[in-house]
Amino acid sequence: MDRIPFDFDGYVRRVQTKPCFICALVAGTHDSDLEQIITDDGENFAFLSRYPTLPGYILVAPKLHREHVVRDLTQDAYLRLMTMVYRMARAVEAVVPSERTYLLSLGSQQGNSHVHCHIAPLPAGVPYREQQLHALNAENGTIPWTQHDAVQLAGRLRLALTAIDASTHSPAPRPDLG
Incomplete structure (x- = not known):
């Protein structure tokens, strides 16, 4: 898989000195168009990773600033x-x-520090030594990524999500009692 170098030191400086990027996304003040929002249910939202290491890498986060995935969420909020x-x-x-x-x-x-969950699909055929944590580590490089790529993928994910939601909310088939 093609990768481009990642400025990890610059990334660390940014996340340690700038306001929370997830809160900025919620407020509409974030500085990137790469983190396309895919869905938002009012409490949680999903968006594309700005620095994907695998194709289709997305993040899911609560909209309210929470810092611990277990301690800062009620059981119901965690399950949602x-x-x-x-x-x-x-x-x-x-x-x-x-x-x-x-x-x-x-x-x-x-x-x-804002709670966020990573969803990263591993493509078939990636050699074992390049899987798991190696595949997720941006220090090993990120995949080439443009705003056009982000808009296209976000649109496809929204369509897939609509289809998934429709199939899970359709009524169960009724048994033939005839």
């Missing part, structure tokens, strides 16, 4: 967040061919 993670992982798998889908909650009090 995980429901969106599940729905988005299904949409990603419908759009991006993958061997496995990685799900993680990352972040730190030192940077990117």
Whole structure:
């Protein structure tokens, strides 16, 4: 998989000195068009990663600033967040061919403290030594990514999500009693 170098030191400076990027996305004041919002249910939202290491890499986060995925969420809020993670992982798998889908909650009090869950589909054929944490680590480079790519993928993910939601809300077939 083609990768481009990633300025990790610049990234660290940015996340440690600038306001929370997820809160900026919620407020509409973020400085990038790459993080296309895919869906927003009023409480949680899903958006494309600005620095994808795998095709189809997305993030899901609560809209309110929360810093700990367990302690700062009620059980019901956590389950709603995980429901969106599940729905988005299904949409990603419908759009991006993958061997496995990685799900993680990352972040730190030192940077990117806002709770966010990563959904990253691993393409088939990636050598084992380049999978798992190696595939997710931006220090190993990111995939080439443009605003056009982001808009196209976000549109395909929205369509897939609509189809998934429609299939889960359709009534169950009734047994033939005739």
